Amino acid sequence: MVIRRNKPALVAVDRSDSEEIMTIATSPSATERDLRLDFFRGLALFCMFIDHMPNNILADFTLQSMMFSDAAEVFILISGYTAGMVYGRAMERQGFLVAGVRVYHRVWQLYVAHVFLFMMFMATVAYTVGALNNSIYAEEFGAANFLNEPGLAVVKALTLQFQPAFMDILPLYIVLLALLPFVLAGFRSWPGVVIFVSFALWLAVQFDKRIALPAYPGPDRVWFFNPFAWQALFLLGAWLGWRGTSGGVSWLSRRWLFWLAAGLSLAGFLIRFNWTLHGFYDPLPVAVSDKPLWPFLSKGDLGLLRFANVLALALLVARLIHPQARFLASQAARPFVICGRNSLHIFCLGILLSVLGQLVLNEFFGGIPMQFAVSAAGVAIMIGVAALMEWFAAAQGASGGRALEAPTAGRGARGCPLPSYAPRSS
Amino acid sequence: MPPAFLRSTIVLIAAGGIGLLSAPAGAFDQERECSVPESFYAYEPPLTKTAKALAGGRQVVIAALGGASTLGLAAGGAGLAWPARLASALAGRFSSARVKVVNLAEARQTAKRAADRLDRDVLPLKPTLVIWETGTMEAVRGIDVGEFRETLQAGIDKLRAAGDEVVLMNMQFSHETDAMIHFQPYLIAMRELADANDVPVFRRHGIMRHWAESGLLDLRVRDDEKRRQLAGKLYDCIGHAMADFVTRGLPAAKPAASPESGR
Numbered sequence: 001m002v003i004r005r006n007k008p009a010l011v012a013v014d015r016s017d018s019e020e021i022m023t024i025a026t027s028p029s030a031t032e033r034d035l036r037l038d039f040f041r042g043l044a045l046f047c048m049f050i051d052h053m054p055n056n057i058l059a060d061f062t063l064q065s066m067m068f069s070d071a072a073e074v075f076i077l078i079s080g081y082t083a084g085m086v087y088g089r090a091m092e093r094q095g096f097l098v099a100g101v102r103v104y105h106r107v108w109q110l111y112v113a114h115v116f117l118f119m120m121f122m123a124t125v126a127y128t129v130g131a132l133n134n135s136i137y138a139e140e141f142g143a144a145n146f147l148n149e150p151g152l153a154v155v156k157a158l159t160l161q162f163q164p165a166f167m168d169i170l171p172l173y174i175v176l177l178a179l180l181p182f183v184l185a186g187f188r189s190w191p192g193v194v195i196f197v198s199f200a201l202w203l204a205v206q207f208d209k210r211i212a213l214p215a216y217p218g219p220d221r222v223w224f225f226n227p228f229a230w231q232a233l234f235l236l237g238a239w240l241g242w243r244g245t246s247g248g249v250s251w252l253s254r255r256w257l258f259w260l261a262a263g264l265s266l267a268g269f270l271i272r273f274n275w276t277l278h279g280f281y282d283p284l285p286v287a288v289s290d291k292p293l294w295p296f297l298s299k300g301d302l303g304l305l306r307f308a309n310v311l312a313l314a315l316l317v318a319r320l321i322h323p324q325a326r327f328l329a330s331q332a333a334r335p336f337v338i339c340g341r342n343s344l345h346i347f348c349l350g351i352l353l354s355v356l357g358q359l360v361l362n363e364f365f366g367g368i369p370m371q372f373a374v375s376a377a378g379v380a381i382m383i384g385v386a387a388l389m390e391w392f393a394a395a396q397g398a399s400g401g402r403a404l405e406a407p408t409a410g411r412g413a414r415g416c417p418l419p420s421y422a423p424r425s426s
Numbered sequence: 427m428p429p430a431f432l433r434s435t436i437v438l439i440a441a442g443g444i445g446l447l448s449a450p451a452g453a454f455d456q457e458r459e460c461s462v463p464e465s466f467y468a469y470e471p472p473l474t475k476t477a478k479a480l481a482g483g484r485q486v487v488i489a490a491l492g493g494a495s496t497l498g499l500a501a502g503g504a505g506l507a508w509p510a511r512l513a514s515a516l517a518g519r520f521s522s523a524r525v526k527v528v529n530l531a532e533a534r535q536t537a538k539r540a541a542d543r544l545d546r547d548v549l550p551l552k553p554t555l556v557i558w559e560t561g562t563m564e565a566v567r568g569i570d571v572g573e574f575r576e577t578l579q580a581g582i583d584k585l586r587a588a589g590d591e592v593v594l595m596n597m598q599f600s601h602e603t604d605a606m607i608h609f610q611p612y613l614i615a616m617r618e619l620a621d622a623n624d625v626p627v628f629r630r631h632g633i634m635r636h637w638a639e640s641g642l643l644d645l646r647v648r649d650d651e652k653r654r655q656l657a658g659k660l661y662d663c664i665g666h667a668m669a670d671f672v673t674r675g676l677p678a679a680k681p682a683a684s685p686e687s688g689r
Contacts, residue, residue: 054609054610054613121606128602128603128605131602131646132600132602132603134648134650134653135500135600135647136598136653136656137598137603138500139494139495139499139500139533140493140494140563141603143534143563143566143567144567144606144607146606163568164607165607165608166608209570209573215568217567220570221567221569222570224568279617282469290621290622294572294618295572298572299571300571300572301572355605358604358605359601359605362599362604362635363601365638365639
């Protein structure tokens with residue numbers, strides 16, 4: 001969420017939500033990027049990688065252990081914001097149809113990435129299943145149905161209903177992005193109605209757990225990230241991003257709102273981190289018991305506290321950090337920024353690395369030094385690949401064929417299997 | 427992933443860890459090598475009533491709810507399952523007490539199914555202690571964590587209202603399944619639930635991981651006969667560890683590290 005009070009100029013050079021849209025500039029000053037989006041999305045990607053290796057002490061020091069919300073909320077909110085900004089602008093300029101097709105092109109890329117991850121998952125299962133079926137876990141593992149009906153599993157993966165470990169956030173993102181053109185069209189005519197309906201739907205999910213999408217294998221399984229709840233966060237982000245293109249949302253700069261957000265974030269930190277510390281050292285008393293808060297902490301249904309906490313954090317960041325803050329442009333922040341800028345690829349890579357890392361930790365153990373080593377190696381690989389992609393994009397730009405300003409639309413395919421349009425500017 | 431593939435991949439990244447692979451298979455020739463560090467038990471609330479009943483030589487009925495690993499399928503039968511090993515360990519230590527461990531496990535039993543059986547199958551036994559092994563089916567089937575928590579909460583409430591003490595036992599550890607099944611949310615849910623209710627957790631996942639890490643148990647055997655032996659060994663270790671766990675706080679049952687009265 002970004003509040004831009006004295007910066008009407010807009011920028012979006014976001015390679016991840018818009019690999020195709022390299023620049024959408026309204027004026028010369030608009031070439032300034034909002035580095036916060038890249039930076040915090042990169043940070044969220046590192047957190048996700050580490051969180052997905054549970055036997056890792058570092059997972060006790062990521063956002064999930066300090067706040068009610070975690071990297072998933074940050075990722076979806078920033079993605080919504082960026083998408084609203086980029087495609088909202090595209091819709092203004094190119095109309096519903098062209099902007100819609102661009103969104104669906106991006107949806108296609110996400111879908112291909114999802115299928116790619118599924119292949120990786122199936123490879124893991126295929127390699128492991130023989131060993132597991134011949135182990136002391138055979139009976140329990142057999143209930144997983146992974147390869148009992150491989151044909152059905154493949155089909156259900158293609159319809160996004162089969163969401164094995166770590167393969168749940170891309171389907172959510174795909175569905176949310178597929179909704180975006182219609183949401184943006186709605187924003188133009190009745191923004192209040194769209195936001196109201198979105199919020200009401202979120203609220204309905206909080207009270208009625210039956211509002212969910214069925215998943216495979218049934219009958220009890222539902223989508224882990226309930227799209228009926230998570231759409232509220234994505235749409236709110238999209239609305240802010242869309243409004244950002246026309247000067248931002250003025251009431252967000254109210255002073256009391258800032259202090260409310262600060263209070264909420266601080267309370268969230270104190271309560272949540274206290275639980276984390278209690279987990280380390282049991283005699284440490286728990287200030288606020290977690291039991292009464294459970295109904296508000298559901299991750300799948302985006303519980304109230306998670307929702308409120310991520311919004312409060314976003315408001316604080318938006319108010320306290322300038323879009324082009326010196327730190328964000330520094331070398332120290334660069335690893336985060338480049339990962340955030342290439343978020344789809346780095347996200348997929350992070351999933352693979354966390355599965356590998358988890359296998360390493362369960363195979364070789366090695367205690368805390370090993371956990372640090374595995375985490376550091378994974379983060380280094382993520383940064384390395386992101387740097388390579390940046391270098392490659394720059395090299396292609398320099399060679400003239402894909403210069404940032406060159407209107408070579410429709411050409412080129414960087415990064416198979418996730419082809420992208422050539423950049424364009426209008 | 428078969429060890430061969432896994433190792434060849436991983437050695438590149440983590441050559442240093444190889445020494446740990448050579449876990450001595452013969453470690454089990456010595457009886458009861460599988461002790462559990464004190465830290466796994468230290469902060470779990472004690473089972474005062476059960477421990478007192480054992481020490482006082484009274485009748486103690488323990489009911490075990492769970493799935494395949496409680497039923498003892500991999501070892502070949504309930505006689506080799508951890509509840510049976512727990513019974514014999516307790517009988518060895520408290521010869522005056524009449525200990526009865528009833529194994530109510532069913533293969534693939536979900537928490538919901540177990541909770542549905544409380545009225546009919548558990549409460550009539552008037553158990554002093556109910557050990558509820560759960561979480562595996564929920565993680566394997568991806569059942570909603572909130573629903574899992576509600577089911578367990580209702581079950582705990584019911585058992586405690588009847589005056590029974592409760593222990594939760596979490597999932598087994600394996601080298602490979604984590605890559606395919608997301609256990610962590612369910613492990614956390616059980617931990618939180620136990621803390622909120624002041625109920626102890628027997629942290630089987632962590633304890634098995636410790637045994638694997640320290641080379642006390644090689645969980646990777648594939649050969650049919652060896653696998654049965656491993657399962658028998660594992661369940662024996664779990665049963666004895668559970669006996670230590672249940673009798674914590676009793677002066678007589680303190681030597682948890684090297685209990686002599688194994689079988």
